[in-house]
Amino acid sequence: MIEFQRVHKAYKVGQREITALEPCDLQIEQGQIYGLIGHSGAGKSTLLRLINRLEEPSAGSILVDGEDVTALSPKGLRQFRQKLGMIFQHFNLLSSKTVADNVAMPLKLAGQMSSNQISSRVAMLLDRVGLTDHANKYPAQLSGGQKQRVGIARALATSPKILLCDEATSALDPQTTAQVLQLLNELNRELNLTIVLITHEMDVIRRICDQVAVLDKGKIVEQGPVAEVFLHPKHPTTQRFVYEAEQLDEDDINSDFERVSGRIIRLTFQGDATYAPLLGHVARETGVDYSILGGRIDHIRDTPYGQLTLSLVGGDADAAIAQLKSAQVTVEVLRG
Amino acid sequence: MNHFFSNIDWFDIWMATLDTLMMLGGSIIFTVLLGLPLGVLLFLTGPKQMYEQKGFYAALSLVVNVLRSLPFIILLIVMIPFTLMITGTSLGVAGAIPPLVAGATPFFARLVETALREVDKGIIEATQAMGASTKQIIFSALLPEARPGIIAAITVTAITLVSYTAMAGVVGAGGLGDLAIRYGYQRFQTDVMVVTVVLLLILVQILQSLGDRLVVHYSRK
Numbered sequence: 265m266i267e268f269q270r271v272h273k274a275y276k277v278g279q280r281e282i283t284a285l286e287p288c289d290l291q292i293e294q295g296q297i298y299g300l301i302g303h304s305g306a307g308k309s310t311l312l313r314l315i316n317r318l319e320e321p322s323a324g325s326i327l328v329d330g331e332d333v334t335a336l337s338p339k340g341l342r343q344f345r346q347k348l349g350m351i352f353q354h355f356n357l358l359s360s361k362t363v364a365d366n367v368a369m370p371l372k373l374a375g376q377m378s379s380n381q382i383s384s385r386v387a388m389l390l391d392r393v394g395l396t397d398h399a400n401k402y403p404a405q406l407s408g409g410q411k412q413r414v415g416i417a418r419a420l421a422t423s424p425k426i427l428l429c430d431e432a433t434s435a436l437d438p439q440t441t442a443q444v445l446q447l448l449n450e451l452n453r454e455l456n457l458t459i460v461l462i463t464h465e466m467d468v469i470r471r472i473c474d475q476v477a478v479l480d481k482g483k484i485v486e487q488g489p490v491a492e493v494f495l496h497p498k499h500p501t502t503q504r505f506v507y508e509a510e511q512l513d514e515d516d517i518n519s520d521f522e523r524v525s526g527r528i529i530r531l532t533f534q535g536d537a538t539y540a541p542l543l544g545h546v547a548r549e550t551g552v553d554y555s556i557l558g559g560r561i562d563h564i565r566d567t568p569y570g571q572l573t574l575s576l577v578g579g580d581a582d583a584a585i586a587q588l589k590s591a592q593v594t595v596e597v598l599r600g
Numbered sequence: 601m602n603h604f605f606s607n608i609d610w611f612d613i614w615m616a617t618l619d620t621l622m623m624l625g626g627s628i629i630f631t632v633l634l635g636l637p638l639g640v641l642l643f644l645t646g647p648k649q650m651y652e653q654k655g656f657y658a659a660l661s662l663v664v665n666v667l668r669s670l671p672f673i674i675l676l677i678v679m680i681p682f683t684l685m686i687t688g689t690s691l692g693v694a695g696a697i698p699p700l701v702a703g704a705t706p707f708f709a710r711l712v713e714t715a716l717r718e719v720d721k722g723i724i725e726a727t728q729a730m731g732a733s734t735k736q737i738i739f740s741a742l743l744p745e746a747r748p749g750i751i752a753a754i755t756v757t758a759i760t761l762v763s764y765t766a767m768a769g770v771v772g773a774g775g776l777g778d779l780a781i782r783y784g785y786q787r788f789q790t791d792v793m794v795v796t797v798v799l800l801l802i803l804v805q806i807l808q809s810l811g812d813r814l815v816v817h818y819s820r821k
Contacts, residue, residue, distance in 0.1 A: 316729055345731035356726035359820045360744040370730040373740065402820040428729075 266292040266315060266426065266460070271324030273310050284310045286483045287324065292475070294425070297452050297459040297565075299469040299490070301505060302479030308462040311479065312428055315460065316348050317341060328426070346374045349419030353431035355411040357403040363414050364390065364399040370421045389417040393447065409440035416447060420455075427451075429461035433468060445472050466509035470494060470564050478502045491564045495532050495571065496594070510560065517573075520557055521599060526577035528557070528599040529585065533570040537592050543574075546587045551579030573598070607789040612779065617799060620775035622693045623765045624803075627700035628758050635705040635757075636750070638664075639712025640738060646713065650724070650734070667706040672764055675703050676771050696773035700764050708757040715749025716742055748819045755811025759804050766800065776800055 268290035275282045285307040292298045302308040313319040314326060317333060325332045328344070336344055357366050364386050371382045390396050393413040403411055412432060419427055429448070433441040449472050451457050463469060469476050469490055476494070477487035480501040486493055497503045521528055533540075538561060547554055559572035576584060588595050642660060645653040667675075679699040680690045687694040719742055727741040743750070766777025776796045784793025 318725060318729060342731040342733060345729060348729070350726065350729040352722055352726060354720075354722050356720065356722035358723055358741060358745060360747060360818070369727075369740065373727075373730050373732045373736050404821050 265294050265327075265329060266290070266458070267327040268314075269325045269327070271314060271321050271326055273307075273314065273319060274322045283482050285314075288484045290477060290484070290487070292458060292460060294458050295452070295456045296474045297448070297461065297472050299473035299476040300460070300462040300479060301464065301466065301469055301476060302462075302501075303464055305481075306479040307482040308479045309430065310482075312430055312460060312462050315426075315428060316345050316350065346370065346422050347424050347426075349416075349422070349424040349427040351412065351415040351419050351427070351429050351432045353434050355403070355408075355415045355435075357411060357414055357418070359403055362400050362402055363395060363406070366403065366414055367417045367421055370418060374422055385421065386417075389421060392420075393417045407440075408436050409443060412436065412440075412444050413447065416444075416451070420451070420457075423455075424457075426458045426460065429459060431462060431464070434463065434465070441468070442471075448472060466494070466505045470509070470562070472565060474565060478505065491534060491567050491569060494564060495534065495569060517558070524555065524557065524575040526575045527581050527597065528573065528575050530596045530598055531570075531572045531574065531588060532594040532596075533572075534592075534594075535567060535569075538568040538570045540591070542588070542591055542593065543572075546584050546591075547579075549587065550581075550584040552581055552584040553577045553579065605791050605795075607783065607787075607791050608795060613776075613795060613799070616774065616776045616779045616796070619693055619773075620762075620765050620777070620800075620803070623696050623700060623768065623773065623775055624758065624761055626693065626697045627704060627761050627765075628754070630697065630701040631704040631708050631757060631761070632754060634701065635708035636712055638705065638709035639716065640742070642709060642713040643716040643742075644734075646717075650737075664706040664709060667702065668710070670703075672699075672703045672767055673770065675699055676768060680771070691772045692774055695771075696765065696768040696775075700761055700768060703764055704757050704761050707760065708753060711753035711756060712746075712750060715746045715753055718749055719745045748815045751811060751814045751818060755807060755815075758807050758811070762800060762804055762807070 268288055270287045270289065271285070272283070272287040273285040275284055288311070300308040300311055310319050314321050315328070315333075317336075321334055325334050327333070333341070333344060358369070361369065367386045367389055368382050371377050371385060377385065387396070387399075390399055393416055395410060395413055395417065398406060398410065403414065406414065415432075433444050436444060445468065448459060452459055452472075461468070461473070473490050475488065476490045477484045478493065478499060478501055479485070480499070485499040486497070486502045493502060494506060497506045543554065546552070554574045554576050557573040557575060559570065561568070561570040563569070585595055585597070642657070642664070643649060644651045645657040645660070647657070670678075676699045679702055683690045683695055683698040686698050689695045723741055723745055724737060727737050732740065765773070765775050766780065769775055769778030769781050772778070776799055780793055780796040783789045784796060
């Protein structure tokens with residue numbers, strides 16, 4: 265478990281003090297995939313690097329499995345870092361070493377395994393990420409997705425319990441992103457690996473995260489389970505992320521609304537309610553006609569959800585809304 | 601044709617070539633041994649690097665710049681008492697190596713510093729994140745990643761040293777440069793001048809193409 269207690273970070277630039285991260289509290293449970301989302305400069309990268317102290321906190325304490333890492337000696341810090349994996353946006357593989365040597369590097373640095381043990385561990389890791397055939401190639405000969413898989417194998421070499429991901433998919437195309445996220449998802453389940461990832465893409469959060477914290481200007485403005493934050497965003501920054509992810513444009517929505525009559529509501533289904541044949545049922549019972557203005561049925565990690573915008577015409581609209589509410593559907597009235 | 605080469609004593613040329621090669625070999629070894637750590641030190645203490653030390657870096661930089669701005673011919677003469685202290689002589693191959701090393705080391709150290717700065721900072725960060733010590737970062741990440749750049753730096757330095765060895769002839773170091781000055785220039789023996797210059801040219805060509813090949817061999821990008 266990772267715990268931030270009133271951690272904050274400020275830089276000194278000349279005489280001025282610049283706050284990178286305002287005092288924040290955070291709890292990340294073992295086995296969770298925790299997403300930190302924010303625009304560039306929001307402080308997410310700083311927050312991630314505080315965990316393995318690539319950045320030193322200005323104040324506060326960071327507990328990892330109960331141990332305060334801000335109090336570690338230089339030697340203790342090196343040993344602690346050996347138990348933590350990290351992957352990067354630009355992979356940061358050594359261009360002078362082969363794929364196998366890159367993966368072997370953390371093991372060689374730790375110096376606790378014989379070279380036989382190292383090579384069998386490397387072979388196993390490369391097999392797990394599907395790169396056995398590329399063991400003797402150099403990073404420059406690989407595609408972006410392959411490089412990131414080398415990065416993941418290298419990060420997991422010392423069997424860490426925590427993996428830090430620094431914009432791990434931001435340099436990859438959508439298909440490769442999906443594959444890398446799938447791999448992270450599997451590793452999280454197989455190894456009960458805690459994953460902390462930072463991203464500026466809501467889609468990454470939606471696909472694999474359990475929990476999310478939204479950062480804006482060095483502050484955590486919203487945090488909680490992904491479905492909660494994603495389906496019912498409260499802070500303007502979060503709302504903007506959701507809108508971007510849904511490719512919604514407020515002006516378009518308003519002009520659509522002008523073309524329909526009746527009341528406009530937005531329904532949010534979650535879990536099994538997503539698949540229930542609810543709309544037709546409610547329409548029959550209350551005599552309301554509905555038309556769908558927009559919507560999406562998808563998953564947040566494993567939880568199905570649906571979000572529909574409807575206009576209701578005729579019948580007993582109030583009764584229809586009441587029925588929907590009683591069926592565990594969140595109803596927002598956009599136009600009364 | 602025979603008339604043109606009338607002044608040439610091929611045995612002298614051979615001995616002078618050997619002297620030049622020995623001066624070059626000896627000075628390049630010591631230059632790398634001293635300049636590589638110095639370059640690493642300059643890099644590590646430089647602006648925005650792992651061990652940024654503004655005062656120390658400025659002082660070290662100044663020393664390096666002073667040595668680099670000193671004309672080599674002056675350095676040769678200034679170094680004489682110091683050379684006597686180290687080698688017991690200021691003449692011959694042994695007498696030439698200390699000033700050659702003193703002239704080339706600061707130059708080489710700067711090239712090493714530049715080569716190390718070319719290493720992607722992300723790689724250093726990744727190595728730190730693995731829990732590497734400073735020594736491990738230098739030997740497992742920085743130097744291997746900068747290897748092509750360092751080889752190129754050695755090549756450039758070796759070629760600079762070829763022209764320095766020729767100058768060292770002025771203070772009695774021997775070698776091809778000495779032959780060129782004493783016979784070719786002072787006795788107007790143009791044939792000697794031509795032969796020594798051609799030999800130096802060949803030497804430079806060999807060094808450059810060897811260096812280029814090694815750089816290509818070790819480049820993985």
